[in-house]
Amino acid sequence: xxxxxxxxxxxxxxxxxxxxxxxxxxxxxxxxxxxxxxxxxxxxxxxxxxxxxxxxxxxxxxxxxxxxxxxxxxxxxxxxxxxxxxxxxxxxxxxxxxxxxxxxxxxxxxxxxxxxxxxxxxxxxxxxxxxxxxxxxxxxxxxxxxxxxxxxxxxxxxxxxxxxxxxxxxxxxxxxxxxxxxxxxxxxxxxxxxxxxxxxxxxxxxxxxxxxxxxxxxxxxxx
Numbered sequence: 001x002x003x004x005x006x007x008x009x010x011x012x013x014x015x016x017x018x019x020x021x022x023x024x025x026x027x028x029x030x031x032x033x034x035x036x037x038x039x040x041x042x043x044x045x046x047x048x049x050x051x052x053x054x055x056x057x058x059x060x061x062x063x064x065x066x067x068x069x070x071x072x073x074x075x076x077x078x079x080x081x082x083x084x085x086x087x088x089x090x091x092x093x094x095x096x097x098x099x100x101x102x103x104x105x106x107x108x109x110x111x112x113x114x115x116x117x118x119x120x121x122x123x124x125x126x127x128x129x130x131x132x133x134x135x136x137x138x139x140x141x142x143x144x145x146x147x148x149x150x151x152x153x154x155x156x157x158x159x160x161x162x163x164x165x166x167x168x169x170x171x172x173x174x175x176x177x178x179x180x181x182x183x184x185x186x187x188x189x190x191x192x193x194x195x196x197x198x199x200x201x202x203x204x205x206x207x208x209x210x211x212x213x214x215x216x217x218x219x220x221x222x223x
Contacts, residue, residue: 024222026065026072026118029142030186031151032058032217033161036086038180039191039214041173045180053086054094055208056183057161057197058123059153060221061140067121070114076138077115078102078155081126082204088180099127100203102155105135122184122221132203134158142218149190151218158201163192163216170214182217189219 036053037045061076079101081087083094101119103112112135120127136156143150145165153161170176170193182189194216198209 024065026062026067027222028063028065028220029061029140029151030059030184030217030219030221031140031142031153031161031163032056032182032184032186033163033194033197034087034180034183034215035208035210036180037214038088038178038217039166039170039176040179041175041177042179049086049089051086053088053180054083055199055206056081056083056087056126057153057159057199058126058184059138059140059155059161060119060122061138061142067114067118070110072107072111072114072118075104075107075111075115076140076155077104077119078138078153078159079119079123079127080159080199080201080204081123082206083126087183095125096129097126098129098131098204099123100132100134100201101127101130102134102136102138102158102201104138105156106137107135122223124184126183132201134201142220144188144190144218149192149218151192151216159199161197161216162195163218164195166191166193166214176214182219184221185223186217186219186221189217192216192218
């Protein structure tokens, strides 16, 4: 039997969702970029798998909340990852991966420890092998929206991402979809077009600069 969502039940759902968010210990904005298209057609994805997609940059900016009892409001953390194969490919194991963590330079020693613990909890195996920890000024601005969503991340001179919303001209084959989901638990995840992304730090035996790919996600987190 088909169930009809009434105004009353919809209102209860919205209230429940708001209550869950209110109970979250920590919440904020999220951005992720990969070295392979994540919004793409299968033909394009198959041409990239095994060749690219081993690198990723993930960033969290805490709006408010705490981790392990430490207030992290207003602080950010970035994880730069280099894996063994294409991240998200179900047929090959990308682990172990190496990662570099960039902690907000404004954080106190206790906050830096909490930021590192938070990133490890959110990213799991992606940051299981941290080879280097740096500190830098982190700025992440996420502007949500269906047609004008955009985001920009800077982590000092070590990493940067800039995205815009996808548009009609970004549909190259007409069969695009979210081929690879986000690498971490994220709410309201929206694929985005990467204007540019770069990592110029140390620790991963590689630096890079890339532009013009359908390789990013923007969203939010609450935990």
